[in-house]
Amino acid sequence: MKIAFLGPQASFTQLATAQLFPDEELLPQANILDCFHAVENGEVDKAVVPLENSIEGTVSMTLDYLYKTPEIKIEAEAVMPIAHHLMVHPDCKIEDIEKIYSHPQALAQSFHFLDDHFKEVTKQDFSSTAAAAKHVSENVDRNLAAVANQFAANLYGLKIIHRNIQDFEQNHTRFIVISKKKQAYHHEKLNILGEKSGLLITLPEDHAGGLHQVLSVFAWRKMNLSKIESRTLKTGLGNYFFFINVVGKWEPVLHENALEELKALDADVDFLGNYKEYLLES
Amino acid sequence: MKIAFLGPQASFTQLATAQLFPDEELLPQANILDCFHAVENGEVDKAVVPLENSIEGTVSMTLDYLYKTPEIKIEAEAVMPIAHHLMVHPDCKIEDIEKIYSHPQALAQSFHFLDDHFKEVTKQDFSSTAAAAKHVSENVDRNLAAVANQFAANLYGLKIIHRNIQDFEQNHTRFIVISKKKQAYHHEKLNILGEKSGLLITLPEDHAGGLHQVLSVFAWRKMNLSKIESRTLKTGLGNYFFFINVVGKWEPVLHENALEELKALDADVDFLGNYKEYLLES
Incomplete structure (x- = not known):
């Protein structure tokens, strides 16, 4: 595949x-x-x-x-x-690091560590953490470092000198x-955190309480939402669609009735599927 | 300032x-x-x-x-x-452009134009559209182009050869x-689109219908929401806060009662302010 x-x-x-x-x-x-x-x-x-x-x-x-x-x-x-590591070429003199490369958001997420340990070293933006690691591996004559992930260290033969330098553990x-194809993905060895459904809902017009009406459909059925996000439609400034995650296993009668009720409210519903949530390693 | x-x-x-x-x-x-x-x-x-x-x-x-x-x-x-323009150094031979640089998302947003007109030309990621424009201005000996904004063209002395190459007009x-300081920003010459309030709401626990209850506070007062987004708290996987925009002018009794009612629901509310929405030029 x-x-x-x-x-x-x-x-x-x-x-x-x-x-x-x-x-x-x-x-x-x-x-x-x-x-x-x-x-x-x-x-x-x-x-x-x-x-x-x-x-x-x-x-x-x-x-x-x-x-x-x-x-x-x-x-x-x-x-x-998300785990950020500071990595260098194995021949690098760590005390002489002159520049640290990474994606701007990765540098931001490692701000406290970098500020404590490498305050005077120039930080340089790159288009991705991986591209930063590649650049470090290709410029062995200079003492460069990158903030990137474990995979990048392995791929480009870099040595990790500080692990988990991100500011928040729970990122x-x-x-x-x-x-x-709407096939159900399944992986036996990965940890399953739960099951959920994804829906894209477009409201017929921008009226007060429209979203509230839509959420009522889930609330009285005691269906819990784990994510909701409104996005502006490209057709203009005042029109929105919503991405919603409903927690739990697919229960045909309950879920299909909810979808029917949403359609009765004139909402346009794109059911993205019922699927499992897996936990990966960093 | x-x-x-x-x-x-x-x-x-x-x-x-x-x-x-x-x-x-x-x-x-x-x-x-x-x-x-x-x-x-x-x-x-x-x-x-x-x-x-x-x-x-x-x-x-x-x-x-x-x-x-x-x-x-x-x-x-x-x-x-958002308006993306294709720009080159004034000395560039347009028919010989060998590479087009930009931020990956700007290249994605100009996909159809670039695919129609420059299908064979290599596209290269940069950390920002502006950095791409700068790079083009510094490498006059090669025939390079950048996708960036008007400001970048002016700043780096580049010539725009195609305007508004983005795929969607309404981006x-x-x-x-x-x-x-919570001062009210005011600008006389800019167009005002409307007025809104921003709130960050944290629910006491992750229970079915909690968000629905919160939205009821606005719905029965006929207060319209123009944006809602849930974000995971850094404390764990199952906890959320919500960013909400309520449309309209600040009306002391109505709005303050709504905030009181939210607190009565044990929701933690950070009122970010009531402010105007301005329309800028691209």
Whole structure:
């Protein structure tokens, strides 16, 4: 099977994809749009893209493309703790590090460590943490360091000199597996955190309490929501759609009645699937 | 006055900041965290950061830092249409362009144009659209192009050869002006789109219908919501806070009663301010 993922090589998304699909052919894509295109055109079977809090992708694009391509559904969600490591070439003189490279958000997330230990060292933005690691590996004559993940250290032969330098222990990124086939993704060896459904709901017009009415459909059924996000439609400034996650297993009568009730409210509903949430390693 | 903004020079945020604060000293910051720090430490009076759909900042970080720094409030919101232009050095031979540089999301947003007109030309990721423009201006001997904004073209002396190459006309980025002082921002010459309030609401526990209860507070008062977004708390996987925009002017009795009712539900409420929404030029 061919699996597209948001690259470059050794990106956080590849770290997630390698755990979700250890035996498949993984194809890096330049951006989130290319991941959706690859699935849409049938060049790949599935793709893995960030859904929440990613360092190297504007995740609102994932919601927008899910909205624009109704034939693409969600097969699984995966949560990965973000771990940043400081790495150098094995020949580097650590006391002489002259520059630290990384993606601006990774530098921001490691702010306190870098400020405490490398206050005087120049920090330099790169387009991704992986590209920063690659750059360090290719410039051995200078004493450079990168903030990147374990995968990048392995791929580019760098030595980790400080592990877990991120400011918050509980920083997670969420990814989704997308495809056109609505197959249920299953992986025996990964930890399952739970089960949920994903829905995209467009309200007929922008009226007070419309969202409240929509949420009533779930509230009186005691269906819990774990995520809700409004996104502006491209048609104008005042129109919205909502991405909602409903917690729990698919129960045909309960869930189908809820979908029917949403349609009775004139809401346009794209049911993205009922799928499992997996916990990955950082 | 000193105003921090998410850099680098000629970023989309600078384009917004220059319109919001035409006569002030503007200080570029490497990332969103640094913008918050500069305000928190009193190094600047205000900062401008992206709130929604930004190309060059992971906007979920803005919500997280608003949550983490309750002393920082919102003074204004500004909406800017995103316009991407293809630009080259004036000496460039357009028919021989060998590489096109930009931020991966800007390349993605210009996909159809670039695919139609420059299918065979290599696209190369850069950490920002502005850095891509700078790179093109510094390598005159090669035939390079960048996808960036008008400001970058002016700053780096590049010639725009195709205007508005983005795929969707209605692509906007939203910015907010943040400060510790809760002053009302006012600009006479900019178009005002409306007025709104920003709230961060944390629910006491993750129970079914909790969000529905919170939204009831607004619904029965016919207060319209224009944005809602749930964010995971850093304390664990199952806890959330919500960012909500309530449309309209501040009406003391109505709004204060709503805030009281939210507190009666044991919700923790951070009122970020009532502020105007401005329309900027691209």
